[in-house]
Amino acid sequence: MRHLLPVTLLLTARLFPQQPEPATHQKLIPTLWVQTAPEWRGLCLQTYRAATTALSRALKDKKSTAAIEQTGNFRKLKPAIILDIDETVLDNSPGQARQVVTHTDFDPKSWDQWVKEQQAVAIPGAAEFCQYADRRGVKVFFVTNRDQSQKSATLANLNKAGFPASPETLLCRGDRPEWNTSEKTARRQEIAKTYRILLLIGDDLGDFLPGVRTSIEQRAILVAPYLENWGRKWFLLPNPGYGSWEEALYAPKRAAGPADRVRQKERWLQPKQP
């Protein structure tokens, strides 16, 4: 009997030769998390619920502003909030899932097509929160790096998903020549001229601060003076799929293709020696 074991192993190895590891798309795990995990949904609801409480507090506290761009006497200005769009109020995970199943990466052309399809749905809790702010007389602004050419599709998608948005409250990249940049600071400044900004809500450091497209170390230094704002004036949604945090992994250069991206990411891992 004893001699049968090696024969069986040999046969098994012949029948089931070891498969090479399949190349895993970099967006597989983050997209699955967003599309299947109640934990993701819970985080979104938690953020918008906390923002609802903070909104009431900020409405009463006329000395309070959430925007570092807001200076001077703003106590008597009408109240407003500023939200980002992608992965803050609209969920684009179906577009990312498309990249995974077609083994492609983000590219401006397919992104434009996705935007024009207007298929994005509301992030859990986001539409209810915006409707609540609107009912309380708070102007709801959307400041997005979607392009001016995508404005009407974006507006239609927002309205379809239940958001109170209009051409005046949707500020796209390139709406004005001086806004033709991913920096949102000039757009926040513009809103701050006529409104007191109660809260900022986003999924990326750039939704709160300028100059975030820099190194990992610099980003930490940049946000350090404002840590008190999280959960009080600044509210974050989880985005494990992309963002300026990911670009920082490759800084100061851009990655030279998918394999280089993986190599550069691994460089930042901090395993402990056993």
Ligand SMILES: [Mg+2]
């Ligand atoms: Mg975003």
